[in-house]
Amino acid sequence: MSILNVSHLSHSYGGREIFEDVSFRLLKGEHVALVGANGEGKSTFLSIITGRLTPDAGTVEWAKRVKTGYLDQHTVLQPGMTIRETLRTAFDDMVKAEQEMLAAYDKMAEASPEETDRLMQEVGDIQDMLEAGSYYTIDARIDEVAGGLGLRDIGLEHKVDELSGGQRTKVLLTKLLLQNPEILILDEPTNYLDDEQVRWLQQYLADYPNAFILVSHDIPFLNAVTNVIYHVDNLHLERYTGSYEKFEEMAALKRRQEETAYERQQAEIRREQDFIQRNKARVATRGMANSRQKKLDKMEVLTKRQEKPKPHFHFQSDRTPSRFVLEAKRLVLGYDAPLTTPVDIRIERNKKIAVRGTNGLGKSTLLRTLLGMIPPVSGKIERGDFVSVGYFEQEESRGNQNTALEEFWQAYPGLSNFEVRAALASCGLTNDHITTKMTALSGGEAAKVRLAKIMQKPVNLLVLDEPTNHLDVEAKKELRRALEEYKGTLLLVSHEPDFYDGLVDSVWNIETWSCRIV
The missing domain is CATH 3.40.50.300 (P-loop containing nucleotide triphosphate hydrolases)
Structure with a gap:
């Protein structure tokens, strides 16, 4: 079952093409890694599918009544609130539902029998939803997830406006996991986590029963939690299944095939152009030359893959200091x-x-x-x-x-x-x-x-x-x-x-x- 369908997506930013006629699908239960070089558009793609950015062309269609959760590191936390207070806002929907349930109980005192039956049904539905969401154990859940991601080391009574950028990201990630959305969308979630916390998140995502889309450059982490890879490269998205190493192997094979096809076509074009030049002036061969020219004009010419510039780092050594x-x-x-x-x-x-x-x-x-x-x-x-x-x-x-x-x-x-x-x-x-x-x-x-x-x-x-x-x-x-x-x-x-x-x-x-x- 497809949860997300992206069709014929194109987008540019500041005059620079980022995507051209891209398609993507997310199936139920898939754990997807979105990989590619810096600046290829991974975060832009996440912004588009979450509705934060409107593409130049194409459609983004989510399945109905799907609850998504997006780790956006630019989200502003409300100053003055403690970490615990902020994490409790993950359950705002349930708090509101409980208030509605209590209000329904109050109405029953003066309701007619028919109205009471309806309110009882409503109360029962809300109660089932609260129990299914473990509403009555939210403090235990907060302590568990906050502990796993290292927030207890900071102190849950710490004010969020006193946190570093990395600590703010941890709060956002913890809140997102507590919301337990059907679809997780995570942009480099391990950046501010230490080894133990990465292992905790790795186990959490490996066991996650629903689908998620993950951007990360941490290869061991990707291998442990994902089963589908989408490669963002040269304006396009390509789907692969298996490990990151398998993806690299298949992507390299695809590049070699594209290069071979391009070189083969270029050689064919040169041969045809040479034949046309030598024969178009002669009456006896002019027909064949014109025929080949028409064939050449109709040919869908392959474009040579543009290689991205690779970084070269070199740190210069200064004079010898003291011991x-x-x-x-x-x-x-x-x-x-x-x-x-x-x-x-x-x-x-x-x-x-x-x-x-x-x-x-x-x-x-x-x-x-x-x-x-x-x-x-x-x-x-x-x-x-x-x-x-x-x-x-x-x-x-x-x-x-x-x-x-x-x-x-x-x-x-x-x-x-x-x-x-x-x-x-x-x-x-x-x-x-x-x-x-x-x-x-x-x-x-x-x-x-x-x-x-x-x-x-x-x-x-x-x-x-x-x-x-x-x-x-x-x-x-x-x-x-x-x-x-x-x-x-x-x-x-x-x-x-x-x-x-x-x-x-x-x-x-x-x-x-x-x-x-x-």
């Missing part, structure tokens, strides 16, 4: 209250370190404290001699109206237009990307701009906070290669062991420093 680039003694992280017990830290020159641990325990705080961006609760930090830093922050400022070109130029005003464009192009960004406002770029494209700024100058200490969030598979591979090649010191926060295993010399688990119960 220890950063040292901290009796360091306590935190803001109003301590997050950690006192710890001693030494980061030796040219060592590569990954930092892992449950979200909310201070990984980003650690980086910002070591770099002197925020003060520690207590303790002393010393930076070595001749240390130069390149810092990739997990969250960028919202509403950035600079184009990618302007963003880079502000950081390096002495560079020529050609040099700026060349630096951005080396990261896999096209002219369309370079002239687009940062706020309109996809998460992966914006990350490439920020990485390009770091790569422009030599540094001997790279501090990267979740750099793989939003990056597509090819960009992640290239980033890992560049970090393996980098000769300086690396301090990396990442929730992807597959990314840093074999890359780093040591892994710090911040949970061992925490004051909180993990």
Whole structure:
């Protein structure tokens, strides 16, 4: 049974074609992955099917009475509410239904027998709906899902307007799962989850009885929870079944077949044109030449596949610093209250370190404290001699109206237009990307701009906070290669062991420093 049908969809944005005559269908119970390179239109497609964006052409038809839930990371949470209060709004429909049920009981006191029978039927239906939705155990459900996604570590009485972007996303995801919609639509849900929380969500989605559509660049996660893949590529959508590796194999075969067909047709066109040129002037062969020209005119000419520019990352090494680039003694992280017990830290020159641990325990705080961006609760930090830093922050400022070109130029005003464009192009960004406002770029494209700024100058200490969030598979591979090649010191926060295993010399688990119960 088809739940969603998309037919002949076409859409462009800012003069750039994104989809051309695309079709898509979602069947009952299918677990669909939407994959493709950064900027190909995955998030745009989700916006179209959820009605947040109107396509230029085509139709989107959902089955009747289907309840969908969409993880939109730009949703604004109501200031002043606690996390628990926000999560309870997932059950607003049930609260309203209970109020209607109580009002029906009040009406029965003065109702006629016929009216009482009708109200009893109404009350019974509402009661069945509330019980089916586990309405009377909602606090237990909130605690279960919030615990699985790490919100209990933050504290459910915490105000939502005091949360980081990653924590806000966790609240939105938890609320969405509590609503238990028939169709889940998730745009990169694992970006702000640590290993344990990813495993919890992985098991939840693997067991999910209904259909969902998922955008993610986390291949092990995709393999564990999806059974259908739609590839967004060159304005089109192509459907595959099986694992991600099977999709890659089939997609590569399809590309080779298309290339072979194109080359074969081009060779045929050249032969026909050569025959026509040699024979159209001779009376005896003019008829055959004209016949072949007509055949050529009617031929549906294949277009050569346009290869997307691949990113090339290279981090420049600066002069050799002192043996220890950063040292901290009796360091306590935190803001109003301590997050950690006192710890001693030494980061030796040219060592590569990954930092892992449950979200909310201070990984980003650690980086910002070591770099002197925020003060520690207590303790002393010393930076070595001749240390130069390149810092990739997990969250960028919202509403950035600079184009990618302007963003880079502000950081390096002495560079020529050609040099700026060349630096951005080396990261896999096209002219369309370079002239687009940062706020309109996809998460992966914006990350490439920020990485390009770091790569422009030599540094001997790279501090990267979740750099793989939003990056597509090819960009992640290239980033890992560049970090393996980098000769300086690396301090990396990442929730992807597959990314840093074999890359780093040591892994710090911040949970061992925490004051909180993990």
